[in-house]
Structures are given as structure tokens and as C-alpha cells.
Amino acid sequence: MAPVTHDIRDLTIIGAGPTGMFAQFYAGMRGATAQLVDALPQLGGQLAALYPEKYIFDVAGFSKVLAKDLVSALADQMRQFNQPVHLGQNVTGLEEADGHFVLVTTEGRFPTRAIIIAAGIGAFSPRKLPQPVAAPWYGRGISDLVLQPSEYHGKEVVIIGGGDSAFDWAAQLAGKAKHVHLVHRSDRFRAHHATVEDVHRAVAAGHASMHTWCELADVASDGERLTGIRIRQVKTKEEKALTVDTVLPMLGFVSDMGALSEWGLTIENDEILVNSQMETGRVGVYAAGDVTTYPGKLKLIACGFAEAATAVNQAVHWIYPEKKVTPGHSSNMAIFGQKDD
Numbered sequence: 001m002a003p004v005t006h007d008i009r010d011l012t013i014i015g016a017g018p019t020g021m022f023a024q025f026y027a028g029m030r031g032a033t034a035q036l037v038d039a040l041p042q043l044g045g046q047l048a049a050l051y052p053e054k055y056i057f058d059v060a061g062f063s064k065v066l067a068k069d070l071v072s073a074l075a076d077q078m079r080q081f082n083q084p085v086h087l088g089q090n091v092t093g094l095e096e097a098d099g100h101f102v103l104v105t106t107e108g109r110f111p112t113r114a115i116i117i118a119a120g121i122g123a124f125s126p127r128k129l130p131q132p133v134a135a136p137w138y139g140r141g142i143s144d145l146v147l148q149p150s151e152y153h154g155k156e157v158v159i160i161g162g163g164d165s166a167f168d169w170a171a172q173l174a175g176k177a178k179h180v181h182l183v184h185r186s187d188r189f190r191a192h193h194a195t196v197e198d199v200h201r202a203v204a205a206g207h208a209s210m211h212t213w214c215e216l217a218d219v220a221s222d223g224e225r226l227t228g229i230r231i232r233q234v235k236t237k238e239e240k241a242l243t244v245d246t247v248l249p250m251l252g253f254v255s256d257m258g259a260l261s262e263w264g265l266t267i268e269n270d271e272i273l274v275n276s277q278m279e280t281g282r283v284g285v286y287a288a289g290d291v292t293t294y295p296g297k298l299k300l301i302a303c304g305f306a307e308a309a310t311a312v313n314q315a316v317h318w319i320y321p322e323k324k325v326t327p328g329h330s331s332n333m334a335i336f337g338q339k340d341d
């Protein structure tokens with residue numbers, strides 16, 4: 001299918017993590033047309049993909065907030081301005097034509113006057129199971145993104161991995177799933193001690209089983225869907241069959257700066273060097289959030305929000321010099337139905 005060419009917008013924001021979502025809201029508040037593009041199928045960046053069920057305690061205004069609830073709140077805030085969001089599109093190129101940029105993705109072409117890169121740790125995708133027998137069953141019993149935990153309640157679930165995500169999900173689902181099997185290639189875990197203890201308690205209560213020094217050996221199916229797996233003890237080679245509804249490989253993520261590293265930006269250790277105006281050095285291209293570096297940079301959601309505001313205000317002034325950098329106070333803005341003091 002030929003790539004779709006979209007209408008020109010003032011700003012195109014790469015990355016729908018918390019920084020990019022807040023930038024999309026902020027662009028609307030500044031009266032700029034904007035669009036948000038992300039490689040993942042859902043909003044939220046790391047919060048949705050890596051830790052949706054964890055509480056965050058250091059976002060201003062919340063004593064604590066579940067990562068997935070913060071994503072929903074950001075989505076509500078940004079949707080006020082009804083600006084387009086394009087998910088499942090990896091940004092692969094940047095061109096310049098007729099005095100503006102054209103951002104190229106796997107699905108389309110996005111003409112834009114300026115760009116804000118909020119690409120976090122790059123486009124990341126879950127690390128796949130290394131066993132070739134697993135490949136045909138992704139989407140048919142094997143799933144590496146947990147979007148709706150309740151769909152695993154009452155099910156036989158196998159989680160493969162020994163890191164934070166594997167243990168977080170094992171602890172979350174134990175007692176709700178029919179049974180949770182945690183399969184790991186060694187008996188050394190890279191997970192938080194308290195979560196490992198939670199899973200040990202679930203094992204003692206009969207809600208979970210731990211299969212250490214084991215790996216996936218084979219897959220059983222009814223032809224349509226996976227119905228079980230065989231696991232192999234890596235030392236003795238002994239095999240065991242498990243009846244299974246779902247396999248959740250939690251093997252971490254592979255991230256890639258991809259095309260962004262070819263745009264003539266200064267990149268140090270996969271981070272884009274910016275100045276205090278969030279300028280990258282390439283005129284019209286700004287960056288914010290985890291993808292950036294500068295002296296004193298902190299990779300925190302709170303900092304990403306501030307950087308998003310700076311990047312949008314600077315970009316709007318650069319596109320429309322008659323518009324001030326300083327936005328004024330939202331509490332006085334006509335766009336929200338408020339009157340000037």
C-alpha cells in the first residue's frame with residue numbers, strides 16, 4: 001500500500017511517552033497544530049510497556065499514581081485539543097522540502113514545520129524468545145505485552161524470565177490466575193528483592209510454581225492456538241509438560257535509536273545533546289525527555305514535563321516569531337474559557 005501523506009502540522013512529536021503526550025497537550029494550549037507518532041501500539045511509552053501496574057510517587061500533584069492511570073490522565077488532558085495521534089508507526093526518516101520537514105514513518109509521510117523528539121530510550125520492542133518453535137505462536141497464546149491483566153484471571157499462565165517485569169507480573173497475577181508458572185534459565189534473579197519474596201510467598205500458598213534452570217523446549221497446540229509447552233531442565237535435559245493458556249515472555253526490551261542517529265544531531269551514548277532551549281543544533285528540531293542529555297540532566301517524568309513545555313514554547317516562537325516564548329498563565333487563558341486578570 002502506498003504511504004499516506006498527511007496534512008502539514010506545526011509540530012510533529014516523536015514518541016508518545018509522558019513527555020510526548022504532555023508536549024501534544026501543550027502544543028494545543030499554545031494554539032499550534034500538532035501530531036503525535038509512536039512505534040508502539042499504545043500510548044504511554046515506558047509507563048505502559050514496562051510498568052503499568054507500578055505506583056509512581058514523584059509526579060507533582062499525586063501522592064501516588066499507577067503508571068497506567070497517569071497515562072490515562074495524560075491522554076485525557078491531551079485529547080482536549082483533538083489533535084491526531086498515529087500509533088504503531090516507527091519513524092524511519094527525515095526529509096526537507098519546500099521550507100518544511102517531512103517525517104517519514106513505516107506507514108506514512110508527515111509534513112511538519114518543526115519537530116520535537118521525545119523518543120525516550122529509542123523505539124523499543126520486547127526481546128523475543130530465542131527458540132524458533134515459539135515464533136508462530138505470538139498472538140496465538142504467546143504475548144509479550146500485558147495490556148489488560150484481567151484477561152489472565154482464572155488462566156494457567158507461564159511467565160518466562162528472571163528480571164523485574166517477570167517477577168512483577170508473577171506477583172500481580174498469582175492468586176488471580178488459576179496458576180502462575182515462572183520459568184527461568186538460572187536460579188539468579190535480577191528482580192527487586194521484595195518482589196522475589198512476594199513470589200516465594202505465592203509459591204508457598206500454592207498459587208505459583210517456580211521452575212529454575214529451565215527453558216522452553218517445545219510448544220503443544222490444537223492447530224489454532226497454543227495449549228501447552230514443554231520445558232527442559234538446562235543441566236539434566238529432563239523435560240516436563242505444562243498445560244497452559246498463555247505464555248508471557250518477559251525477557252526485557254531491545255531499544256534502538258534507529259533513524260534518529262542519522263539526522264546530524266549530536267548524540268552521546270544514545271542521548272541527544274540539547275541546550276537550555278531544548279534545541280538540538282539542527283534548526284527546527286527540538287528534543288525533550290529521556291532521549292536528551294545536558295549538564296545536570298535527570299531522567300525523570302517530572303523533568304520530561306518541564307522540558308516538553310520548554311521545547312513547545314521555543315518551537316512555537318521559532319515557527320511564528322510574533323508569538324512569544326512565554327506562554328502566559330493557563331489559569332488566564334481564553335482557550336480554557338478563562339478571562340485575563
Ligand SMILES: Cc1cc2nc3c(=O)[nH]c(=O)nc-3n(C[C@H](O)[C@H](O)[C@H](O)COP(=O)(O)OP(=O)(O)OC[C@H]3O[C@@H](n4cnc5c(N)ncnc54)[C@H](O)[C@@H]3O)c2cc1C
Nearest residue numbers: 015017018019038039045046091119120122123289290301
Ligand atoms: C521500571 C521503571 C520504573 C520507573 N519509575 C519511575 C518513577 O517512579 N518516577 C519517574 O519519574 N520515572 C520513573 N521511571 C522513568 C520514566 O519512566 C521515564 O523517565 C519516562 O518514561 C521518560 O518518558 P519519555 O516520554 O521521555 O520516554 P519514554 O517513556 O521512553 O517514551 C518514548 C516513546 O518514544 C517512542 N519512540 C522511540 N523511538 C521512536 C521511533 N523511531 N519511532 C516512533 N516512536 C519512537 C517509544 O516507542 C516510546 O513510546 C521508571 C522507569 C522504569 C523502567
